[in-house]
Structures are given as structure tokens and as C-alpha cells.
Amino acid sequence: xxxxxxxxxxxxxxxxxxxxxxxxxxxxxxxxxxxxxxxxxxxxxxxxxxxxxxxxxxxxxxxxxxxxxxxxxxxxxxxxxxxxxxxxxxxxxxxxxxxxxxxxxxxxxxxxxxxxxxxxxxxxxxxxxxxxxxxxxxxxxxxxxxxxxxxxxxxxxxxx
Amino acid sequence: xxxxxxxxxxxxxxxxxxxxxxxxxxxxxxxxxxxxxxxxxxxxxxxxxxxxxxxxxxxxxxxxxxxxxxxxxxxxxxxxxxxxxxxxxxxxxxxxxxxxxxxxxxxxxxxxxxxxxxxxxxxxxxxxxxxxxxxxxxxxxxxxxxxxxxxxxxxxxxxxxxxxxxxxxxxxxxxxxxxxxxx
Numbered sequence: 001x002x003x004x005x006x007x008x009x010x011x012x013x014x015x016x017x018x019x020x021x022x023x024x025x026x027x028x029x030x031x032x033x034x035x036x037x038x039x040x041x042x043x044x045x046x047x048x049x050x051x052x053x054x055x056x057x058x059x060x061x062x063x064x065x066x067x068x069x070x071x072x073x074x075x076x077x078x079x080x081x082x083x084x085x086x087x088x089x090x091x092x093x094x095x096x097x098x099x100x101x102x103x104x105x106x107x108x109x110x111x112x113x114x115x116x117x118x119x120x121x122x123x124x125x126x127x128x129x130x131x132x133x134x135x136x137x138x139x140x141x142x143x144x145x146x147x148x149x150x151x152x153x154x155x156x157x158x159x160x
Numbered sequence: 161x162x163x164x165x166x167x168x169x170x171x172x173x174x175x176x177x178x179x180x181x182x183x184x185x186x187x188x189x190x191x192x193x194x195x196x197x198x199x200x201x202x203x204x205x206x207x208x209x210x211x212x213x214x215x216x217x218x219x220x221x222x223x224x225x226x227x228x229x230x231x232x233x234x235x236x237x238x239x240x241x242x243x244x245x246x247x248x249x250x251x252x253x254x255x256x257x258x259x260x261x262x263x264x265x266x267x268x269x270x271x272x273x274x275x276x277x278x279x280x281x282x283x284x285x286x287x288x289x290x291x292x293x294x295x296x297x298x299x300x301x302x303x304x305x306x307x308x309x310x311x312x313x314x315x316x317x318x319x320x321x322x323x324x325x326x327x328x329x330x331x332x333x334x335x336x337x338x339x340x341x342x343x
Binding site for chain 1 (some may be wrong): 171177180181184188189192193196202206209210213214217218221222224276278279280284288299300301305308321325328329331332335336337
């Protein structure tokens, strides 16, 4: 093993106990015969491991929780609509997670139904309009007896 | 990295305040300690912790249970810390760290960290840039594996390994100079 490889490995996996047993053995053997790398390892241990092991655990001051509680509760009071939205979000996320195919096919069926109903309503409206115009036209013609309504050619599409 | 029980998370999502407090009790320690080691200033670390928990509270319904809560919480913490650094940099126009500026190192260490090991760690971390410091805090203080750090920082594991290696090279190089002869 070259010194550079050994030192690279010391700085990452070896100091963190994240090397294979084979790699660890190779480093042990190298350190046993290389004074420079042994010194490098001891210095690394002293700077990179020992101080971090010796630090004490920090405690969160009590007032932090009080401030968080206050901020969260005031936001909760204000935004019930957001919470309803969040619940819907959970529902739809859950549906997508559990059964994405079902969710997608439901959306597709909804789209098709919407199109069919929409087209139908347009068609119905067109028929009603035709009927209304026909009635109106016949009503106007009834005032003029000299007019031969049979000769009138009406392009209904113009009105629609 | 011990995670929070799924039932507690679900209760908190439903608006159970006691469950949310339970989550806080279990996770505030690592969030505060990560923030403190990153910014090395207790008041700033407290503010970051508050901000992180308010974000957790607001976005908990969007948390997807297939990922670990702690990974998610670490990610929010790291983002909040990085925003804090950006804000500080914008407001004060002061570089975050300069490994060669000893005066800056002396200013960086807060008297709050009285114990010797804490002082040394504060000094050592001050020579690193925020990205490297983050990796070292997560690895050497929080004890996350390389894979966990990669998940938290959304990085490739080899990038994490490289960052840790470069950070440690810097620490070995400047450690004695920064901390003194005791190392």
C-alpha cells in the first residue's frame, strides 16, 4: 500500500470504522512498517477524533419550546382552512401512495365523464336555440299573409 | 440515528399537541446541537431551532412516512442554517470563514463554549467552509454514517466522502496552528 492511499483511507473510512476487515488489515500492516504514516494517524486521531468525542451534549434552553408553542398555536388559530387543505393533501397523497393506478384511472374516468356531459349540454343548448328561432320565425311570418313562407330559405347555421 | 415512532408522527399530523411536544422532546437535542455547532452562537442556534420546529409543524402533513423523520428534520435544519449564513453574510458583509484569518477565528469562538473540548471543536470547525463543516458536524458529532449524510444533504455518497476527506486534510494541516501546541 502506498502512503498516500493509506493516509486517504485513514482520513475517511479508517477513522470512522467504515472500512472492510481486509482494508483495515492492510492499513495495520502499513502502519507497522511506516513511521510517517503512523505519526500521521496519531496526529489525525488527536485532532479529528479525540476532541469530538470529549464534547458534552448540549441542552436546549426551556424558553425555546415556549416560543415554538406560542408561534405554532397562533398559526393554528389563524389557518383552519390550511388545515383542511392539509387533510385533503394527506388523503390524496395517501391515495397516490397506496394505489397510483387507481388514482390515475379515476382521474381519467372523471375527465371522460366531464367531456361527455359537457358535449351533451352543448348539443342540447343548440337544439333548444334551433327550436326557439323556428318558433320566432313562424310567428313573424304569420303577420305577413302575402309572404310565402315556403319560399323562404333560412340558413340556420348563420344564427348559431 | 434513532427515529421517531410513526404513531406519534401521525397523531401530531392530526393536530395532537402532546404528540408534537413528544416529537420536540425527542428531536430538539440533535437539531439544537447541529445548529449550535454550525453557527457557534447559542442565541442564533435557539432561533434556528425555533424556525426549524415551526417549519416542521407547518409542513408535517406533507411529510412522507417512507423517509425517516430524522433525515427530514436534519434536512430542514441544514437548510435553515444555510439561510442563516446567507442572511448574516448579506447583512454584515462578513465572509463566513477564512481559514487563514486568526483574528476572525478568535472572534468566532463564543464564551458560551467554556469547556476545553468544546472550545477546541469550535476552533477547529471555524477553519472549515459551511459545506465541509456540515459534513464534519453530521459525521463526527451527530454520528451519522456516510450514507445517512448523503441522504440528508441529497448528495452522492462519494461527494460526502470527498468533502469529509478535504475537511479533515484542512483540519490536520491547520489544527495545530489554530488550536495550539496541546494538539
